Amino acid sequence: MKTAKILKVATFFSWFACIGLTIKSGAILVTYLLSISNPEASKNMYESLNLFEYYNHSFLNYSIIVFYKIVLFSVEAYIAYLVIQLLKKLNIKQPFNIDVHSLMRKISFAIFYLWIIAIVHNTHIQIIGKKHNFELSLFSSDFVFLSLVIFIFAQIVKRGIEIQSENDLTI
Template sequence: MKTEKILKFMHILSWIAFIGLCIKTGAVLISYMVSIGNPEAAKNLYLGLDLSEYYNYSFRQYTFIVSYKVALFATEAYIAYLVTKLLSTLNLEQPFNSKVQKLMQSISYSIFNLWILALVHNAHVKFIAKKNYFSMDLFSSDFIFLAGVIFIFTQIVKRGIEIQTENDLTI
C-alpha cells in the first residue's frame, strides 16, 4: 500500500515536471522569436539567461546556442513524459512486462541523447566563449551515469520478464 502511494505521488511529480519543462521550452522558443526583432531581448532570454554577447557576435551562433537549449529542454520534457507513461502503465501485480522494459529502455536512450546534446552544446559554447572572452553557461554532463544506471535496471527487468515467462510455461 505504501509503495502504491509513493508511485502515485511520483506520477503527479512527473506530470508537474513534464508541464514545467514544456513551459520552459516554449518560453525559450518564444523569447528567441521576440529577440529576432529586438536584440535587447537576448539580454534576458529566459529567467536571466543572457545570450546578448553571442547575439552581438553572430546571429547564427546565437541561433545555434538557443537551438541547443530548446533541444535540451525538449528532450528533458520528453523524458519526463516517458516517466509519466511508465508510472501509468506500471502494474504492481506483474511489474515485469515488455511495456515497462521498453519504456525504461526509451528513457535510458533519451538520457544518453541528452548527454550527447549537452556535450555538443558545451563544446560549442566553450569554443566561442574562450575565443571571444564571453561568459559561459554550460549544461551538466553527468547524464551518462544516469543513462547507464537506468539501462542496467532495464536489463534486470528484461531478465525478470524472461524468468516470469519461464515460470508461466512451467506451470
C-alpha cells in the same frame, strides 16, 4: 499501499517536471522569436539567461545556441513524459512486463542522447565563450552514468520477464 502512494506522488512530480520543462522550452523559443526584431530580448531569455553577447557576435551562433537549449529542455520534457508513461504501465503485482522494459530502454536512450547534445552544446559554448571572453552558461552533462544505470535496470526487467514467462509455462 505505501508503494502505490509513492508512485502517485512520483507521477505528480513527473507531470510537474514535464509541464515545467515544456514551458521553459516554449518560453525560450518565444523569446528567441522576439529577439529577431528586438535584440534586447536576448538579455533575459528565461530565468535570467543572457545570450546578448552571442547575439552581438554572431546571429548564427546565437541561433544555434538557442536551438541547443530548446532541444535540451524538450528532450528533458520527453524523458519526464516517458517516466509518466512508465509509471502508468507499472503494475505493482506484476512489475516485469514488456511495456516497462520498452519504456526503460527509451528513457535510457533519451538520457544518452541528452548527454550527447549537452556535450556538443557545452563544447560550442566554451569555444566561442573562451575565444571572445563571453559569460559561459554550460549545461550539466552528468547524464551518461544515469543512462547506463537505467539501461541496466531495463536489462534486469527483461530478465524478470523471461523468468516470469518460464514460470508461467511450467504451471
